[in-house]
Amino acid sequence: MARLAGVSQSAVSRTFTPGASVSPVMREKVVAAAAALGYQPNLIPRIMATGRSEIIAVAAGGFYNPYFTDILEVLVQMLRDAGKQMMLVHTESDLALDGVVSELARYRVDAVVTPLSIRSRSVADALNALRIPIVTLNAGVTGGLIRAVISDSETASARAAQLLCRAGGTRFGYIGGPESPQQNLREQGFARQLSIRGVHEYARAIGNFDYDGGYRAALQLFEQGRPDAIYCMNDLAALGAMDAIRSRLGLRIPEDVLIMGYDNIAMSQWPTYDLSTFDQDKPAIVRAVLAQLGETAPQLAPIRIPASLIERRTTSRSTEVA
Amino acid sequence: MARLAGVSQSAVSRTFTPGASVSPVMREKVVAAAAALGYQPNLIPRIMATGRSEIIAVAAGGFYNPYFTDILEVLVQMLRDAGKQMMLVHTESDLALDGVVSELARYRVDAVVTPLSIRSRSVADALNALRIPIVTLNAGVTGGLIRAVISDSETASARAAQLLCRAGGTRFGYIGGPESPQQNLREQGFARQLSIRGVHEYARAIGNFDYDGGYRAALQLFEQGRPDAIYCMNDLAALGAMDAIRSRLGLRIPEDVLIMGYDNIAMSQWPTYDLSTFDQDKPAIVRAVLAQLGETAPQLAPIRIPASLIERRTTSRSTEVA
DNA sequence: TTGAAAGCGTTACCAC
DNA sequence: GTGGTAACGCTTTCAA
Numbered sequence: 001m002a003r004l005a006g007v008s009q010s011a012v013s014r015t016f017t018p019g020a021s022v023s024p025v026m027r028e029k030v031v032a033a034a035a036a037l038g039y040q041p042n043l044i045p046r047i048m049a050t051g052r053s054e055i056i057a058v059a060a061g062g063f064y065n066p067y068f069t070d071i072l073e074v075l076v077q078m079l080r081d082a083g084k085q086m087m088l089v090h091t092e093s094d095l096a097l098d099g100v101v102s103e104l105a106r107y108r109v110d111a112v113v114t115p116l117s118i119r120s121r122s123v124a125d126a127l128n129a130l131r132i133p134i135v136t137l138n139a140g141v142t143g144g145l146i147r148a149v150i151s152d153s154e155t156a157s158a159r160a161a162q163l164l165c166r167a168g169g170t171r172f173g174y175i176g177g178p179e180s181p182q183q184n185l186r187e188q189g190f191a192r193q194l195s196i197r198g199v200h201e202y203a204r205a206i207g208n209f210d211y212d213g214g215y216r217a218a219l220q221l222f223e224q225g226r227p228d229a230i231y232c233m234n235d236l237a238a239l240g241a242m243d244a245i246r247s248r249l250g251l252r253i254p255e256d257v258l259i260m261g262y263d264n265i266a267m268s269q270w271p272t273y274d275l276s277t278f279d280q281d282k283p284a285i286v287r288a289v290l291a292q293l294g295e296t297a298p299q300l301a302p303i304r305i306p307a308s309l310i311e312r313r314t315t316s317r318s319t320e321v322a
Numbered sequence: 323m324a325r326l327a328g329v330s331q332s333a334v335s336r337t338f339t340p341g342a343s344v345s346p347v348m349r350e351k352v353v354a355a356a357a358a359l360g361y362q363p364n365l366i367p368r369i370m371a372t373g374r375s376e377i378i379a380v381a382a383g384g385f386y387n388p389y390f391t392d393i394l395e396v397l398v399q400m401l402r403d404a405g406k407q408m409m410l411v412h413t414e415s416d417l418a419l420d421g422v423v424s425e426l427a428r429y430r431v432d433a434v435v436t437p438l439s440i441r442s443r444s445v446a447d448a449l450n451a452l453r454i455p456i457v458t459l460n461a462g463v464t465g466g467l468i469r470a471v472i473s474d475s476e477t478a479s480a481r482a483a484q485l486l487c488r489a490g491g492t493r494f495g496y497i498g499g500p501e502s503p504q505q506n507l508r509e510q511g512f513a514r515q516l517s518i519r520g521v522h523e524y525a526r527a528i529g530n531f532d533y534d535g536g537y538r539a540a541l542q543l544f545e546q547g548r549p550d551a552i553y554c555m556n557d558l559a560a561l562g563a564m565d566a567i568r569s570r571l572g573l574r575i576p577e578d579v580l581i582m583g584y585d586n587i588a589m590s591q592w593p594t595y596d597l598s599t600f601d602q603d604k605p606a607i608v609r610a611v612l613a614q615l616g617e618t619a620p621q622l623a624p625i626r627i628p629a630s631l632i633e634r635r636t637t638s639r640s641t642e643v644a
Numbered sequence: 645t646t647g648a649a650a651g652c653g654t655t656a657c658c659a660c
Numbered sequence: 661g662t663g664g665t666a667a668c669g670c671t672t673t674c675a676a
Contacts (some may be wrong), residue, residue, distance in 0.1 A: 008647045013671060023645060038451075043428045044375075045670030048366045048652050055409075055429075063395040064588060066388070073385040076412045085429065087377075088410045090398045106365045107377075107407065129360075211592065239592075247593050266386060270533065270561075271569050272594060330663045335655060345661060367654030370668045 016041045047108055055085045056293065057109040059100050059116065061092040064210060065236055066265040067280070068115055071137065074282045075113065075289070082290055084110075094118050094140070098126040105132055111293050113137070117181050118146060135292045137285065139181030139302065147295070148302035149288045153182055153262075156278045156307040157189030160231045160260050163276070163309070165197055168317045169229025169258050172202035175217040175241055176233045177209045186233045186262065203227050207237045214240030222249055228257055235261035235268045235277055242273055242314070259314045262307070269312070276315040278307035338363045369430055377407045378615065379431040381422050381438065383414040386532060387558055388587040389602070390437055393459065396604045397435065397611070404612055406432075416440050416462075420448040427452055433615050435459070439503050440468060457614045459607065461503030461624065469617070470624035471610045475504055475584075478600045478629040479511030482553045482582050485598070485631070487519055489580050490639045491551025494524035497539040497563055498555045499531045508555045508584065525549050529559045536562030544571055550579055557583035557590045557599055564595055564636070581636045584629070591634070598637040600629035 007029065014020035015030040022030075033039070047053045056079055062068045072088075079086050087109060091100050094116045101112055109132065117138035118124050127134055128144035135147045142148045164172065174190055177183045187204070194202060205220040207213025214237025221227055222245075232238035238261030245251050245259070253259055261268060264279035288303045329351065336342035337352040344352075355361070369375045378401055384390045394410075401408050409431060413422050416438045423434050431454065439460035440446050449456055450466035457469050464470045486494065496512055499505045509526070516524060527542040529535025536559025543549055544567075554560035560583030567573050567581070575581055583590060586601035610625045 009670080010647060010672090011645090013669095014646090017671085021645060026645075040424065040428050042370075042430065042669060044366060044370045044430055045652080045668070048364075048370060048654085048669085049671040051652085053366075058410075063391045064388075066386075069385045069391045073412065076410055080411060086410045088380075088398055088408050089402060090395065102362065106362050108364065108366055211588070243592060243594050266533070267589065270565060272565050331654080332656095332663055332665095333661090335653095336662090339655085343661060348661075364653055367652070367668080370653085370670085371655040373668085 059091040059114040067263040147299040153185040154189035158193035161193035164229040173227030173230040211240035218244040274313040381413040381436040389585040469621040475507040476511035480515035483515035486551040495549030495552040533562035540566040596635040
């Protein structure tokens with residue numbers, strides 16, 4: 001009610017609306033009054049009047065994975081720079097997504113961003129029915145209001161196969177996660193490149209995206225044979241695998257076993273691990289997400305963000321130099 | 323406008339208000355109509371009418387520290403269970419807090435939760451002036467609308483000194499973080515217990531709460547002397563210290579150096595580290611925060627949540643058994 | 645450029 | 661137990 005201190009509410013509204021026409025005199029009066037009263041316009045009625053909240057919801061889970069929390073941090077910062085607020089909800093599976101989104105809809109959030117993969121057409125349909133734009137940071141079903149920004153896993157994974165071969169790998173292993181689009185893309189990219197190079201077989205084990213999963217998967221891999229070059233679909237699992245290989249199996253890395261991950265989480269560069277991996281350009285990913293938030297026309301294809309190879313000690317076997 | 327499908331808006335409002343008096347018949351009619359139209363009450367006008375948003379804001383930084391993201395995860399889940407939403411904003415320093423909170427105020431958030439320590443009276447005053455309840459997960463200035471829920475650092479740190487002595491430590495070291503209330507409490511608790519045990523000197527080095535800080539601090543510690551028992555104010559720094567001690571200094575843990583941390587982050591139990599530490603009971607902490615959100619009377623003293631000792635290999639020297 | 649007035653979709657209060 | 665009606669504090673449209 002800052003309008004007691006000057007003129008009409010229209011004037012106040014206009015001074016606080018970016019591109020409105022107010023005379024300098026008017027604006028000055030209003031600003032002075034606002035400062036005196038410590039007045040700040042309430043955003044709630046604005047949302048009601050305009051239908052836009054400037055709130056972006058993020059539905060995420062897996063906070064144990066530094067990759068997700070890194071993305072979350074970049075996202076929360078860039079959203080704020082873009083003048084938007086973030087509402088955060090915890091969601092473990094895409095199956096729960098439509099429930100979460102419909103709840104969020106009641107707050108009139110402008111869009112939902114999620115690292116979850118939308119795995120089925122039925123979930124996608126339920127989501128589209130809610131009429132809220134969704135940007136997923138994962139491969140999966142898209143179309144309608146669902147858009148995707150993904151890491152270019154196939155290209156990177158082919159590169160991994162290449163590097164492991166060059167570094168002297170001869171018996172390959174792959175540690176993946178539960179069935180999911182990214183899991184499949186990474187394994188395919190890896191397998192294809194291997195087969196181009198004449199390697200048509202490799203051991204595989206499925207972990208759970210986390211450290212323990214990688215630890216167990218590595219042991220399984222060695223029950224099947226004696227791989228000397230392992231590609232893991234994410235760093236956290238790779239670190240678990242490294243520990244299993246070193247402490248449980250008593251093998252050396254990279255001398256006995258080469259290993260690579262994906263994500264470039266902070267721990268991967270700790271000297272104990274010094275893991276070769278692919279860096280996902282988080283700012284680029286988030287920028288792409290923000291750009292998608294502005295778009296309205298259905299997306300033709302997911303935006304692919306290239307990942308860059310980070311070579312560290314786990315792939316630098318001396319034979320390479322020899 | 324589900325009211326086209328039955329009766330008055332008051333009736334609709336009542337069916338969607340938990341403790342309201344509606345006849346089963348009425349409720350049935352409304353629910354049916356809502357289901358048919360896919361109607362869900364818009365929460366924005368409700369906020370405007372009631373003044374309560376059921377939104378709790380969280381102002382946090384330091385996502386690189388798993389302790390914070392663990393707390394965040396528990397918080398986001400429990401808030402939801404309590405029927406509230408979380409708005410997340412990134413904030414590195416308490417100095418920025420009043421700016422952030424006043425911005426949040428425009429969304430009519432019910433309260434702000436932050437792991438940041440409110441270090442000065444002037445920041446506290448500025449915050450109180452905004453008339454928004456604040457719960458900090460850290461020691462510091464409280465009073466007015468500012469409440470605190472903290473880990474009982476002093477007791478735990480005394481316990482650390484005790485354990486390191488019993489395990490055979492004779493020359494002590496402490497790795498802390500930048501000046502902050504928790505840093506001081508942990509160092510004091512540790513130092514006091516040492517001095518009770520007749521140890522009046524210890525080496526100290528200041529890191530930066532993170533891995534690199536701990537790594538460098540450990541090296542500094544060993545430039546000052548040759549400590550054989552080190553207490554770190556948090557796990558992340560302890561892990562950095564462990565790597566420095568092992569790879570750079572070539573010493574063994576626990577044979578040559580005992581070490582302890584605080585927080586019990588996931589990585590501390592990885593076999594490579596197997597770090598003794600203090601577990602902060604995150605659900606208990608968050609429950610206490612939620613309880614504080616309901617309180618209105620000024621808080622007399624910060625709520626202290628005990629931390630429990632987790633003994634692992636880094637403090638189990640064989641001399642202990644001897 | 646400015647002011648008046650009508651909405652926005654709820655809740656809250658008051659009769660019935 | 662129910663319906664009517666006045667807020668809530670903005671934006672928007674329309675005249676001046």
